[in-house]
Amino acid sequence: MKIDLHCHSTFSDGVLTPRELVLRAKANNVDYLALTDHDTLLGLPDFMNSGKELNLNTIEGIELTTYYNDNGKTEHIHCVGLAKKDAKKDSLSNYLKEINKKRKNRALEMLSRIHDIYGYTVNLDEISKTNSVITRKSMLDHLVKENSNIDPQVLRISTSLDSKAYVPTKYIKVEDGTRLLKENNFFVIFAHPCLVKNQLIVETIIKLSTFDGIEVKYSYIYNDEQHFKGIAQKYNLLFSAGSDFHSPTESQKKHGDIGSSTLNEDEFKPMKEILNLK
């Protein structure tokens, strides 16, 4: 049995539509798949309908961006939320509307700075019209499309955290983000703790927040599954698994194909009951 609880669609920075994700999951013999787009729930209706139609167990989810202030350094912490049967989504939707407005303004500001500082072509009109969540990756995709004569690796510098054009986004604190997900009846998972730059703060963050589970199985080649299983047991958290699939063509070093990180049936059982899945 394959259970993949983390992937992205065109509603955030993935390249497949929710329906295409369901088709790919079927082709990869996945039994349960959660759609967890960055800071948006908008892909979920299409995802759930496609699951019903194509007979795949689909789970409504989200990946909420939060932050932790590590002695003046901002560490972004991603929280995967999986909707329980009675999930409300009201205050979560309001928060998402607000943050995505901010994200769009930030993208417009950052791209116009990129234009001024690096001289690259940008199409701000197109960005203003988009309804999907605009991450730094989407900005890079936009630049690649508009500047086909320039090496994408060179363009990447202008959207990096060290870019002279960088504009930060103000997210929610990790403890507030996990609480928001909980209040809306989501099961809350610490996503890819292996990617936290300062590993010493992982347990501090767990103690501070209201996680129910931790992504112990993840596609990143340096993920230490046994280490995170130990931490999960120490804090009484359930195991989770996610491929973090974004695109069929990207390198498989960090993100995997759908179903490449999976829980086994026994590991999934307690979460399955909490999520009220058949």
Ligand SMILES: [Zn+2]
């Ligand atoms: Zn993430």
Ligand SMILES: [Zn+2]
């Ligand atoms: Zn992700």
